[in-house]
Amino acid sequence: MTEIEKISSEQLILEAAEQEFLTKGYDGARTISIAQKAGVTHAMLHYYYRTKRQLFECILAKTISTVKETMLAAMGDPDMPLVERLKDGIASHFDHMVANPLLPRFFLNEIISRPELYSLLYERVASFIREFFADLQSEADAAAERGEIEKIDIPMLIISIMSLNIFPFVAYHFIEPVMGTIIADREIFLEERKAENIELIMRRIIKH
């Protein structure tokens, strides 16, 4: 008897659902399509998850916890000096995007467009983020005071970082054909892109 890992239908459905929802969104996803991908009848889907909505909530929970991890990673190490902390945070954040390339689009489309869901999620992290911003801002102000870096507005800088790190994944299908030869090797492109994003932010804050 070989080592056949018999994965439960429940799990198969969950994985198929993740792929379906992440690529097509809630409205575009079809329960039948999910069941087919999982290799079961669609009645099974209802047996384990009751409704399409509830199955979706399971995927949602997964993505939300991944997003939380990503944000934490992006915040970097508070003990590092600001510039190093930023470099580190940007790189970590980018790596999380590489590891979960479908998440940004899904998150932007499905969570943010549902005010009830998003405001709930936001309330939980609001004070945390405010604290992080304030912390970073005072560090930045101090460094600027010492003439080490330019005077910078942290929220604006964060938006820049997010734009640079997230957009390529949201728009990958658009970028790929246009950039053609440049992106021939995805691995290499992503490494270059990460370095470029760090370079951009560094040049924005260092004094010239």
Place this chain on the structure above:
Amino acid sequence: MTEIEKISSEQLILEAAEQEFLTKGYDGARTISIAQKAGVTHAMLHYYYRTKRQLFECILAKTISTVKETMLAAMGDPDMPLVERLKDGIASHFDHMVANPLLPRFFLNEIISRPELYSLLYERVASFIREFFADLQSEADAAAERGEIEKIDIPMLIISIMSLNIFPFVAYHFIEPVMGTIIADREIFLEERKAENIELIMRRIIKH
């Protein structure tokens, strides 16, 4: 008899459809919802546009031509010196985003996820874009040779510009609550954002 502009139902439906499709996407849009917004029965929608798909194609055609305009504007004036041309192009592109804030998300979601549609669209502009890139690259190489700017990779720079200019609109609902007070006045925020994007790109290319 007052100047009552009696807008045709056909036009009302088109406008309602644009709003519905741009905010909810094709899958999320409902023909009944469009008809209600337009203030007519949904049979009218089929009378004028036959099917939901055909109505969608009409909206699609509009958005594609808007995107073309935006890209043209973003290319700036070939007679200007490179740095000025870039500043000008970035600002124009950003202004187009401000004027059509729902377009980026719609375009990224609806067009790019449909390979048949996108490859068709792309074939038409591919050579044009390649030419533009090559043109810009040789200008950039020349300027770098003269020591005016850093040596830069144009495709990478374009991705940076697109990321910075487009992302804030794709993610506005996400950014807004997080940035709270900073974005209290949308007009002001957008002006600052535009300036910030130009500043970032300029600092990336000028020699230090």
Place this chain on the structure above:
DNA sequence: AAACTGTTTGACAAAATTGTTAATAACTAT
């Protein structure tokens, strides 16, 4: 006014999608 044209509607049909159920199969523990 009658005939003609395009517009509008409500009721209905068709299709697609989600959700349910009763019967059966497979597995587990006594």
Place this chain on the structure above:
DNA sequence: ATAGTTATTAACAATTTTGTCAAACAGTTT
């Protein structure tokens, strides 16, 4: 083996959404 539990299926029901149609309506021309 048998009773009991969980898993699975096929057929079916319900719902939602899109699409059709004949009849009524409104404006225009003769």
